[in-house]
Amino acid sequence: MTLPTTIEEALPVGGVAAEAVAALTAATVIGTFVMLNTALAGPWAKRKITAAFTDRISVNQFGPLGVGIVVPDAVRLVSKELIVPEGADRPAWDLAPLVLVFSALFAFAVIPMGNGVHLADPEVGLVFVFAIASVASLGLVMAGYASNNKYAFLGGLRAVAQNLAYEIPLILVGISVVLYTGSLQMSEIVATQRETLVSLGPLSVPGWFAIVNPFAFVLFLVANVAEVGRNPFDVFEAPTEIVAGYQTEYSSVYFVLIYLGEFVHIFLGGAIIATIFLGGPAGPVLPGIVWFLLKIWAMFLFTQWLRSAVPRVRIDQLIEIGWKRLLVLAFVNLFVTATVVGVLAA
Amino acid sequence: MSLQRRPVGETPDGLDYDALAELLDGYVLDREQHLNCEAFVIRPDDVAAVLSTLRDRAAFDHLSLVTAQEYRDRYESIYHLKKYDDPTQELSLVVPTPRDQPHSQSGADVFDTATWHEREAYDLVGIEYDDHPDLRRILLPETWQGHPLSLDYNQDKPQIVPLREHANPMEGRTDVADRSDTMFINIGPHHPATHGVLHLKTVVDGEQVVDIDPDIGYLHRCEEQMCQQSTYRHQIMPYPDRWDYVSAGILNEWAYARAAESLADIDVPVYAQVLRTMSAELCRICAHLLAIGTFALDIYGEFTAIFMYAVTDRERIQNLLEELTGQRLMFNYLRLGGVAWGLPEPRAEYLETVRSVMTEFPDRLEEYHNLLTSNELFQMRVLDTGVLPAETAKSYGATGPVARGSGIDYDLRRDDPYGYYDELDWEVVTDDGGDNFSRALVRLQEMEQSARIVRQCVDVLADWSGEREIQSNVPRTVKPGGEVYRAVEGAKGELGIYIRADGTDTPARFKIRSPAFSNLQTLEVLAEGEYIADMIAALGSLDIVLGEVDR
Numbered sequence: 001m002t003l004p005t006t007i008e009e010a011l012p013v014g015g016v017a018a019e020a021v022a023a024l025t026a027a028t029v030i031g032t033f034v035m036l037n038t039a040l041a042g043p044w045a046k047r048k049i050t051a052a053f054t055d056r057i058s059v060n061q062f063g064p065l066g067v068g069i070v071v072p073d074a075v076r077l078v079s080k081e082l083i084v085p086e087g088a089d090r091p092a093w094d095l096a097p098l099v100l101v102f103s104a105l106f107a108f109a110v111i112p113m114g115n116g117v118h119l120a121d122p123e124v125g126l127v128f129v130f131a132i133a134s135v136a137s138l139g140l141v142m143a144g145y146a147s148n149n150k151y152a153f154l155g156g157l158r159a160v161a162q163n164l165a166y167e168i169p170l171i172l173v174g175i176s177v178v179l180y181t182g183s184l185q186m187s188e189i190v191a192t193q194r195e196t197l198v199s200l201g202p203l204s205v206p207g208w209f210a211i212v213n214p215f216a217f218v219l220f221l222v223a224n225v226a227e228v229g230r231n232p233f234d235v236f237e238a239p240t241e242i243v244a245g246y247q248t249e250y251s252s253v254y255f256v257l258i259y260l261g262e263f264v265h266i267f268l269g270g271a272i273i274a275t276i277f278l279g280g281p282a283g284p285v286l287p288g289i290v291w292f293l294l295k296i297w298a299m300f301l302f303t304q305w306l307r308s309a310v311p312r313v314r315i316d317q318l319i320e321i322g323w324k325r326l327l328v329l330a331f332v333n334l335f336v337t338a339t340v341v342g343v344l345a346a
Numbered sequence: 347m348s349l350q351r352r353p354v355g356e357t358p359d360g361l362d363y364d365a366l367a368e369l370l371d372g373y374v375l376d377r378e379q380h381l382n383c384e385a386f387v388i389r390p391d392d393v394a395a396v397l398s399t400l401r402d403r404a405a406f407d408h409l410s411l412v413t414a415q416e417y418r419d420r421y422e423s424i425y426h427l428k429k430y431d432d433p434t435q436e437l438s439l440v441v442p443t444p445r446d447q448p449h450s451q452s453g454a455d456v457f458d459t460a461t462w463h464e465r466e467a468y469d470l471v472g473i474e475y476d477d478h479p480d481l482r483r484i485l486l487p488e489t490w491q492g493h494p495l496s497l498d499y500n501q502d503k504p505q506i507v508p509l510r511e512h513a514n515p516m517e518g519r520t521d522v523a524d525r526s527d528t529m530f531i532n533i534g535p536h537h538p539a540t541h542g543v544l545h546l547k548t549v550v551d552g553e554q555v556v557d558i559d560p561d562i563g564y565l566h567r568c569e570e571q572m573c574q575q576s577t578y579r580h581q582i583m584p585y586p587d588r589w590d591y592v593s594a595g596i597l598n599e600w601a602y603a604r605a606a607e608s609l610a611d612i613d614v615p616v617y618a619q620v621l622r623t624m625s626a627e628l629c630r631i632c633a634h635l636l637a638i639g640t641f642a643l644d645i646y647g648e649f650t651a652i653f654m655y656a657v658t659d660r661e662r663i664q665n666l667l668e669e670l671t672g673q674r675l676m677f678n679y680l681r682l683g684g685v686a687w688g689l690p691e692p693r694a695e696y697l698e699t700v701r702s703v704m705t706e707f708p709d710r711l712e713e714y715h716n717l718l719t720s721n722e723l724f725q726m727r728v729l730d731t732g733v734l735p736a737e738t739a740k741s742y743g744a745t746g747p748v749a750r751g752s753g754i755d756y757d758l759r760r761d762d763p764y765g766y767y768d769e770l771d772w773e774v775v776t777d778d779g780g781d782n783f784s785r786a787l788v789r790l791q792e793m794e795q796s797a798r799i800v801r802q803c804v805d806v807l808a809d810w811s812g813e814r815e816i817q818s819n820v821p822r823t824v825k826p827g828g829e830v831y832r833a834v835e836g837a838k839g840e841l842g843i844y845i846r847a848d849g850t851d852t853p854a855r856f857k858i859r860s861p862a863f864s865n866l867q868t869l870e871v872l873a874e875g876e877y878i879a880d881m882i883a884a885l886g887s888l889d890i891v892l893g894e895v896d897r
Contacts, residue, residue, distance in 0.1 A: 053651045054651045054653075054654030054655070055654060055655070055658060056654065150529060150531045151531075154553075154878075231646065231647055232723060234647055235879075238647070238879070239538045239539075239647060239648045240538050240539035240643060240644045240647065240648070240882055241539065241878050241879050241882050242878070243537060243538060307647065308650060308651045309650075309651060309717070310646070310723060311642075311645045311646045311647075311650075311721065311723045311724045311727055312645065312646060312647050312727075312879075313723065313726065313727065314727060314877055314879045314880065315553050315877065315879065316553070316877060317726060317727075
């Protein structure tokens with residue numbers, strides 16, 4: 001049962017109004033929940049994690065472990081001057097940060113987070129996620145092109161090239177999962193993974209697709225890092241090469257929005273991986289939502305780890321890895337999966 | 347008779363200047379004695395011919411420096427020539443030009459490095475070099491009026507530049523802008539990867555660099571002129587710390603100390619030489635650590651752990667230097683004839699700290715090798731990019747790790763010994779790759795050698811039984827005479843000082859040969875045709891410090 005239905009049933013009245021109120025409330029709850037994670041990740045967790053990798057302490061003055069830094073940082077960021085570059089393509093330039101944030105936020109609508117926190121469960125759930133998430137590319141191009149800045153322009157071009165090269169393998173690997181489940185519905189995908197794969201005495205190994213097909217899992221992981229643009233695939237920001245890429249000209253609130261979009265995207269990547277490879281909210285003892293959080297934060301940690309330890313590849317190497325290696329491997333994976341599924345079904 | 351022709355003038359016991367004069371028969375107008383070598387006076391029209399003869403026949407393949415200066419009656423350009431095989435074999439070419447017509451032939455056809463050096467001479471002194479490929483100002487803005495190091499320059503006259511002079515930087519480059527498939531882009535002076543205020547006028551074709559023109563001078567602080575207005579004994583020494591300001595201070599100070607001491611004929615006690623050697627090598631480790639750390643930033647991105655590791659390690663050594671000199675960056679530790687202070691008390695404890703840091707250091711380096719040189723992704727990025735062939739490196743006057751990364755076995759600490767290096771057991775590191783990887787590798791291995799040198803110095807100091815003399819007896823006012831060009835192995839390469847003394851207590855001409863200046867010029871070779879990312883990596887691997895480039 002999805003969250004809006006739960007709320008609707010709890011309401012004293014029924015009808016269309018109640019349905020609308022329930023839907024809006026549920027959307028607000030989930031949106032706030034995701035944003036809360038992002039707020040923690042951006043000003044606090046990212047700093048703490050990077051500091052841990054580089055033998056530093058980082059923020060420690062506000063609240064326990066410095067987590068209170070979120071508040072002064074938010075105030076600081078929104079109180080900065082918004083500088084609009086001369087010759088910026090106005091509506092596009094203003095819309096780009098919004099597109100970036102909302103493309104990622106919308107996709108969370110179909111992610112089952114456990115304990116009934118699930119906004120909608122359409123039959124085409126997985127397709128919806130990929131479709132909405134890839135709208136972010138549009139935001140990147142808009143930002144890069146509309147800024148009227150050469151660095152932003154280069155960053156925008158890189159972003160298109162990179163997203164084209166990595167979205168196809170990403171979706172191909174996603175399809176191989178669909179072949180297993182026979183359904184695009186998120187709840188169905190999660191349910192399939194709940195079945196026990198093998199039992200070793202008292203222990204039973206669940207049929208998570210990361211365990212069933214680790215090859216696909218690794219492929220997806222790599223493609224996803226490129227998709228969210230983190231090291232070693234952060235060429236469209238590449239601060240030491242093209243300053244900040246597509247976001248060079250954004251300041252103040254727009255800067256916050258772009259960063260928000262990036263972090264929501266990282267969490268979305270984690271959420272997709274958790275859902276289609278790691279059994280969604282499944283896990284022993286703890287409630288589902290906690291497991292779900294653990295999984296997406298683990299993915300966040302993973303991207304930050306890469307960021308501290310892995311060199312950035314060059315743009316031509318990046319494209320080469322995408323088209324010549326990852327795409328081929330993704331097709332191989334799809335072919336093998338299809339064969340195995342076909343044989344098993346027969 | 348040997349089949350291999352020995353370069354003219356080379357004899358088992360030094361250079362035979364008579365043979366060289368004979369080789370240049372008809373060109374040499376006069377012969378002068380400089381303190382470091384002999385100088386031949388030649389006509390302004392013969393520069394290229396003489397330089398190419400000396401390079402091809404007498405193996406003078408290193409144009410170390412071009413000094414320009416103005417006398418009351420004439421201008422003078424001095425070409426300081428050396429050999430990469432043996433830098434103690436030196437020759438200076440003095441090219442006088444009349445005051446009313448300061449025109450001299452350019453040497454840029456023979457040595458690429460002359461291009462920039464002559465631009466600087468034109469910019470600051472005002473000598474015009476005929477047939478120069480690109481005679482523009484280099485340190486000062488294009489709109490500057492007058493030449494600041496010429497004698498009749500009025501320092502008080504404000505530089506008022508009319509608005510129309512503020513030309514669009516795109517103009518004048520229409521040749522490139524007209525091509526619709528390229529884009530002109532200003533990288534710097536404010537850019538995360540230019541290591542200071544460097545401005546690269548870059549033309550890119552998609553992601554590839556078509557043309558690059560480094561615009562330097564944003565950090566020009568008139569260091570040469572300030573030194574010319576200061577007294578030898580005490581006032582000049584603080585300035586070198588500000589050239590290569592990222593912890594290579596003592597190495598820079600040594601360049602001045604060496605030149606001034608050979609000019610004024612000052613002896614340095616052995617104990618002080620050991621102290622100098624130890625502190626200088628500590629500085630070199632610091633400088634190389636920062637070079638490696640920022641190079642990693644250029645390759646990895648802003649959040650790499652390597653940079654912080656490098657800074658952490660550098661901090662340990664910085665603490666040692668602070669205890670020794672009382673300063674963290676602007677050491678001002680060397681004095682003419684010695685050093686300012688001896689070891690901090692208790693001596694044994696300090697030496698033990700240095701020893702333990704230096705003994706651990708090779709293990710720390712292992713971590714950099716794990717993260718950098720043996721990292722496959724890193725290798726993928728830097729191997730075979732930014733290649734600098736040895737011959738090109740020589741023509742551009744590259745020195746230091748940049749030259750050694752191209753397989754040129756050239757290190758003044760060994761080839762032109764000074765200080766206490768002679769007595770110690772260490773090796774010069776070279777690598778034949780010539781690419782970004784080689785230069786980083788050479789730096790990493792050099793740190794290991796430096797740690798070795800420091801450990802030996804600590805042993806010497808710990809076992810010292812004689813008198814601990816830290817300074818020789820130097821008169822309060824030093825008034826030397828003569829001309830000298832002396833160089834030491836700085837963090838970035840050959841750091842040389844030319845001084846012309848006129849019998850007063852301040853230099854008449856003080857000229858700095860900055861290794862980073864010459865090394866930076868090779869960027870046009872390293873970057874052309876490379877991807878933007880590799881150009882940035884090449885720039886990082888050159889390890890320039892703008893304080894030293896711009897002076």
